[in-house]
Amino acid sequence: MQLENICGYLLALIAAPLLPGVINRTKAFFAGRRGQPLFQTYRDIAKLLKKSAVYSGTTTWVFKAGPMAGLAAALLALTFIPSGGVPALFSFNGDFLLMAYLLGVMRFCAVTAALDTGSSFEGMGASREVQFSAIAEPALLLGMVVVIRMTGQLSLNSGLASFFSRLTAESSPTAILLFMAWFIIFLVENARIPFDDPNTHLELTMIHEVMVLDHGGPDFAFILYGAALKMWILGALLVNLLMPVRTGHPLLDLGAMLAGMFLLAVVVGIIESTMARARLLRVPQLLIAASAFSILALLLVLR
Amino acid sequence: MHGMTENIMAVLMLINLALAASSRLTACVGLVAMQGIVIGLLPLFSREGITTRGIFLAAFVVVLKGLIFPRLLTNTIRDASVRREIEPFVGYGFSLIIGTALTVVSFWLGTRLPLPSSPAMSLVLPGAIGTILIGLFLIVSRRKAVTQVLGYLVMENGIAAFGLAVVSEIPLLIELGILLDAFVAIFVMAIMIYHISREFDHIDADQLSTLKG
Numbered sequence: 266m267q268l269e270n271i272c273g274y275l276l277a278l279i280a281a282p283l284l285p286g287v288i289n290r291t292k293a294f295f296a297g298r299r300g301q302p303l304f305q306t307y308r309d310i311a312k313l314l315k316k317s318a319v320y321s322g323t324t325t326w327v328f329k330a331g332p333m334a335g336l337a338a339a340l341l342a343l344t345f346i347p348s349g350g351v352p353a354l355f356s357f358n359g360d361f362l363l364m365a366y367l368l369g370v371m372r373f374c375a376v377t378a379a380l381d382t383g384s385s386f387e388g389m390g391a392s393r394e395v396q397f398s399a400i401a402e403p404a405l406l407l408g409m410v411v412v413i414r415m416t417g418q419l420s421l422n423s424g425l426a427s428f429f430s431r432l433t434a435e436s437s438p439t440a441i442l443l444f445m446a447w448f449i450i451f452l453v454e455n456a457r458i459p460f461d462d463p464n465t466h467l468e469l470t471m472i473h474e475v476m477v478l479d480h481g482g483p484d485f486a487f488i489l490y491g492a493a494l495k496m497w498i499l500g501a502l503l504v505n506l507l508m509p510v511r512t513g514h515p516l517l518d519l520g521a522m523l524a525g526m527f528l529l530a531v532v533v534g535i536i537e538s539t540m541a542r543a544r545l546l547r548v549p550q551l552l553i554a555a556s557a558f559s560i561l562a563l564l565l566v567l568r
Numbered sequence: 569m570h571g572m573t574e575n576i577m578a579v580l581m582l583i584n585l586a587l588a589a590s591s592r593l594t595a596c597v598g599l600v601a602m603q604g605i606v607i608g609l610l611p612l613f614s615r616e617g618i619t620t621r622g623i624f625l626a627a628f629v630v631v632l633k634g635l636i637f638p639r640l641l642t643n644t645i646r647d648a649s650v651r652r653e654i655e656p657f658v659g660y661g662f663s664l665i666i667g668t669a670l671t672v673v674s675f676w677l678g679t680r681l682p683l684p685s686s687p688a689m690s691l692v693l694p695g696a697i698g699t700i701l702i703g704l705f706l707i708v709s710r711r712k713a714v715t716q717v718l719g720y721l722v723m724e725n726g727i728a729a730f731g732l733a734v735v736s737e738i739p740l741l742i743e744l745g746i747l748l749d750a751f752v753a754i755f756v757m758a759i760m761i762y763h764i765s766r767e768f769d770h771i772d773a774d775q776l777s778t779l780k781g
Contacts, residue, residue, distance in 0.1 A: 550664065
């Protein structure tokens with residue numbers, strides 16, 4: 266473990282809450298508003314950490330443990346994510362599976378905490394979350410199989426690092442398909458338009474927002490920070506996939522990584538400003554399409 | 569140049585999947601037109617490079633499949649005033665899964681049927697067979713006569729894609745003959761759909777089976 270690896274991890278920890286801010290500023294720019302400050306998520310988290318949590322009488326320890334365990338899972342999953350030219354904190358063969366299922370643990374914590382409140386409304390959100398992520402997971406994992414098959418490397422670190430250099434004119438359709446599949450996963454897992462609108466509190470349309478309504482104070486701060494980390498993790502997969510900058514100098518590499526993430530956030534902001542939210546019935550169809558892209562990419566690599 | 573052929577075949581497969589998943593008829597017609605244009609570009613990237621024959625064939629296919637067929641079908645849709653396929657026999661999510669499965673099958677078939685002349689173009693066979701299979705699937709899984717005609721057209725696109733990718737192996741006259749056949753078929757079908765919709769006020773082909781003579 267070297268100093269630069271720790272720097273990469275710290276960069277993710279510090280810069281993750283900036284992503285929602287960048288998305289919000291992009292949306293504000295499109296709507297002709299000034300928008301909230303770039304550092305609003307940090308302020309929200311700081312404000313929430315000062316408050317104390319309120320627990321309803323029907324909840325048990327599951328409800329209290331949910332946010333903490335979720336954040337812990339996200340922090341652990343982040344250790345396997347390389348940032349551009351700088352390798353990840355930990356890396357071993359097959360770590361992509363652990364990474365995917367740590368994200369699964371995070372989701373499980375959120376869902377059980379939501380069910381623990383006993384509110385039928387939160388149960389609805391939990392059911393939707395589980396349904397969509399069950400269809401989304403094949404696309405993510407099959408995409409990782411594509412990376413493995415193409416590079417011959419079994420860890421996220423070396424697989425993602427050598428993916429771009431292995432690209433040729435022949436295999437460019439594979440990369441594009443894989444990117445599209447993972448981009449859909451990125452949008453649905455982070456509850457962005459066209460799958461879920463992070464701004465609404467409309468009961469019939471929200472998915473992620475429903476599950477966290479009963480959390481407050483530090484618990485909600487953990488959830489906000491965990492969501493930002495999750496966005497960084499899945500975004501980093503995309504940025505690493507198509508990152509041409511490998512300078513060999515750690516600081517420059519980290520800067521390029523940060524620039525890539527901000528670019529991704531701007532793209533998400535543009536999508537949110539120009540697209541309408543998809544009907545709930547269309548969401549599974551789009552997710553199946555993501556899996557279809559992954560399968561097609563896999564077929565192109567396998568032949 | 570054959571990297572471009574591979575890319576075109578990948579695009580072809582994506583359009584197939586999009587066709588299996590979209591319900592708006594005008595969108596479907598647009599997708600089929602796009603497919604026709606993409607297929608029309610194939611002769612330009614054949615192994616012989618750009619030839620007069622290739623350019624002629626490309627122009628012919630693009631005009632016929634990209635302009636004339638969509639125009640005919642759009643007119644029919646307007647006259648029959650149908651906008652979307654309401655209740656297909658197979659739902660759209662499931663259609664997408666089946667479409668993916670058919671693509672997998674076509675990749676397998678592609679490995680079983682090696683082309684004698686051009687071993688390098690490995691996506692040509694899977695792409696063409698997949699397009700044919702999805703065209704067949706569209707015909708059997710949809711109710712509206714317009715979508716069934718679209719399925720026929722997709723099937724024809726698959727056959728044409730194969731022919732145009734290996735353009736030097738097939739005589740020009742046969743290519744043109746197939747295209748003219750397809751043109752006449754679409755022309756007749758458009759007129760048929762118009763008459764069906766005028767006679768019965770709908771173009772639900774499934775209900776034709778309950779007609780009594």
